[in-house]
Amino acid sequence: MAELTKEEVKHVAHLARLAITEEEAEKFALQLGAITEFAEQLKELDTTNVEPTTHVLPLVNVLREDVATKGLDRETMMLNVKEQEAGQVKVPAIMD
Amino acid sequence: MTLFERSAKELQELVHSKEVSIADLTKEAFERVEKLDGDVEAFLALNKEQAIATAAQLDQVPFEERGPLFGLPIGVKDNIVTEGLETTCASKILKGFNPIYDATVVKKLRAAGMVTIGKLNMDEFAMGSSNENSAYKTTKNPWALDRVPGGSSGASAAAVAAGEVPFSLGSDTGGSIRQPAAYCGVVGMKPTYGRVSRSGLVAFASSLDQIGPITRNVEDNALLLEAISGVDPLDSTSADVEVPNFAAALTGDVKGLRIAVPKEYLGEGVGEAARESVLAALKVLESLGATWEEVSLPHSKYALATYYILSSSEASSNLSRFDGIRYGFRAENVTSLMDLYKETRAQGFGDEVKRRIMLGTYSLSAGTYDAYYKKAQQVRTLIKEDYDKVLADYDVIIGPTAPTPAFKIGENVEDPLTMYANDILTIPINLAGVPAISIPCGFENGLPLGLQIIGNYFDESTIYRVAHAYEQATDFHKQTPQIWEGK
Numbered sequence: 001m002a003e004l005t006k007e008e009v010k011h012v013a014h015l016a017r018l019a020i021t022e023e024e025a026e027k028f029a030l031q032l033g034a035i036t037e038f039a040e041q042l043k044e045l046d047t048t049n050v051e052p053t054t055h056v057l058p059l060v061n062v063l064r065e066d067v068a069t070k071g072l073d074r075e076t077m078m079l080n081v082k083e084q085e086a087g088q089v090k091v092p093a094i095m096d
Numbered sequence: 097m098t099l100f101e102r103s104a105k106e107l108q109e110l111v112h113s114k115e116v117s118i119a120d121l122t123k124e125a126f127e128r129v130e131k132l133d134g135d136v137e138a139f140l141a142l143n144k145e146q147a148i149a150t151a152a153q154l155d156q157v158p159f160e161e162r163g164p165l166f167g168l169p170i171g172v173k174d175n176i177v178t179e180g181l182e183t184t185c186a187s188k189i190l191k192g193f194n195p196i197y198d199a200t201v202v203k204k205l206r207a208a209g210m211v212t213i214g215k216l217n218m219d220e221f222a223m224g225s226s227n228e229n230s231a232y233k234t235t236k237n238p239w240a241l242d243r244v245p246g247g248s249s250g251a252s253a254a255a256v257a258a259g260e261v262p263f264s265l266g267s268d269t270g271g272s273i274r275q276p277a278a279y280c281g282v283v284g285m286k287p288t289y290g291r292v293s294r295s296g297l298v299a300f301a302s303s304l305d306q307i308g309p310i311t312r313n314v315e316d317n318a319l320l321l322e323a324i325s326g327v328d329p330l331d332s333t334s335a336d337v338e339v340p341n342f343a344a345a346l347t348g349d350v351k352g353l354r355i356a357v358p359k360e361y362l363g364e365g366v367g368e369a370a371r372e373s374v375l376a377a378l379k380v381l382e383s384l385g386a387t388w389e390e391v392s393l394p395h396s397k398y399a400l401a402t403y404y405i406l407s408s409s410e411a412s413s414n415l416s417r418f419d420g421i422r423y424g425f426r427a428e429n430v431t432s433l434m435d436l437y438k439e440t441r442a443q444g445f446g447d448e449v450k451r452r453i454m455l456g457t458y459s460l461s462a463g464t465y466d467a468y469y470k471k472a473q474q475v476r477t478l479i480k481e482d483y484d485k486v487l488a489d490y491d492v493i494i495g496p497t498a499p500t501p502a503f504k505i506g507e508n509v510e511d512p513l514t515m516y517a518n519d520i521l522t523i524p525i526n527l528a529g530v531p532a533i534s535i536p537c538g539f540e541n542g543l544p545l546g547l548q549i550i551g552n553y554f555d556e557s558t559i560y561r562v563a564h565a566y567e568q569a570t571d572f573h574k575q576t577p578q579i580w581e582g583k
Contacts, residue, residue, distance in 0.1 A: 004458070008458075009454065013454060015457050017438050018445070019439050031512055032455055038401055042405075053476040054303060056289050059333065062333075080193055081423070092433050
């Protein structure tokens with residue numbers, strides 16, 4: 001499993017929404033392969049019945065009172081949007 | 097010489113006796129930046145106009161209304177959002193991004209009366225150990241300009257070490273405050289996970305990231321941590337625990353203190369000078385009445401692999417928000433939405449960020465999830481239990497911060513795995529979530545070495561007490577790099 005093929009790297013790049021060239025796919029296949037091979041050492045450890053840690057603090061369900069509060073105003077929110085029209089964010093066509 | 101050789105307390109005495117004003121302190125920071133930053137290259141953006149205006153206002157506030165950090169200049173790492181002041185995370189993908197709100201810590205700095213001088217360089221999205229992964233510039237180590245300052249908060253440490261500012265904020269996901277603090281001979285604290293709000297810290301790995309202070313001495317560090325700590329409704333992972341007066345813990349008394357020294361921290365891969373400096377520090381603490389024993393943290397060697405899987409997985413999710421649509425860089429000449437995403441991200445992110453996003457995406461994908469992501473989360477439990485066990489019997493754990501002093505620029509860039517090994521002594525602490533500090537403890541060929549003091553959850557006070565007692569008994573923190581005097 002440790003070795004990554006060029007095709008696998010291209011697939012992962014697609015999942016991660018990264019355009020990738022043939023040369024990059026080749027380079028990343030080698031580098032990611034070395035890292036995943038290094039990660040194989042975790043298999044030495046028996047983790048049967050070990051609970052996974054997602055978070056170190058004993059926090060569960062942090063809730064606040066269900067009261068509406070004012071967020072940032074629309075004009076402010078749009079300040080960094082490069083393409084917009086009539087107060088809305090504009091993107092290229094989703095379908096042809 | 098600069099005013100910034102003084103501690104916060106000494107600076108306040110100067111201000112209160114009207115020898116200098118807050119405007120003078122602000123001016124001094126910009127003069128130091130002007131004089132030194134051509135060499136050090138720590139700052140990405142300066143807040144000059146705003147800072148000078150703020151200083152003039154602060155000078156009008158009556159003395160009795162001022163706290164211990166009032167009017168003092170600070171630099172802020174560029175992954176902490178500052179309203180109206182460009183924040184890029186040292187990435188091209190956020191070029192030109194002007195945040196529309198302040199991070200909680202930035203609001204707290206303002207409430208404490210601190211003056212933000214500018215934004216500090218870093219490895220892109222905090223991914224790196226040398227600042228060489230910045231898309232904009234490579235910050236230099238003030239002790240040797242051909243060496244790295246460490247990373248990812250390299251410039252936060254370098255700016256303080258060069259005396260450009262007396263205070264800075266960094267962030268630490270796997271050692272990003274402590275390793276640069278060690279390389280630059282300054283004091284850097286990674287607080288307990290949850291101690292400081294992460295609201296407004298651009299997320300890298302949400303279960304590991306913490307903001308923390310970098311300063312020239314332990315007392316200043318304690319003051320700054322108190323100012324930025326506390327539960328925050330905007331960060332549901334911030335902890336609702338009391339914020340102590342950390343500076344009150346600096347009694348100098350370490351009699352009866354029980355120190356654990358993990359054999360894994362002095363073993364293979366750790367340089368002779370780093371090892372010797374730690375053993376010498378233990379002698380100092382022994383002479384002050386502390387005792388130490390060797391212990392074992394048996395899962396330490398698995399921390400690096402665990403960290404790269406977990407932090408990259410979290411990053412692949414967190415960094416999906418950078419799509420070119422709502423802020424930052426947006427690729428041109430694309431016709432479909434999918435191409436807009438892909439081209440924006442391919443052109444906007446650097447190689448290390450892409451590597452980690454892909455490693456994370458791979459670890460989380462169907463077929464590899466159990467073998468990588470879940471396995472790493474289980475090993476994280478074992479690593480955390482190692483720390484819990486030792487900290488049940490000892491007050492602090494002590495070891496080196498990094499295996500060696502700062503390496504040369506360009507030395508490790510070709511090989512990601514060698515670069516990652518620089519963080520082998522700091523990474524387990526983030527996985528466990530406990531607090532740890534790095535303080536200066538010696539030199540190797542004129543380059544600073546760092547002593548790492550690790551404490552129990554929310555017991556930063558004990559760490560500060562030990563660090564301060566050691567600092568008072570030594571003079572490493574008083575030394576300054578040659579560049580300090582200017583050219």
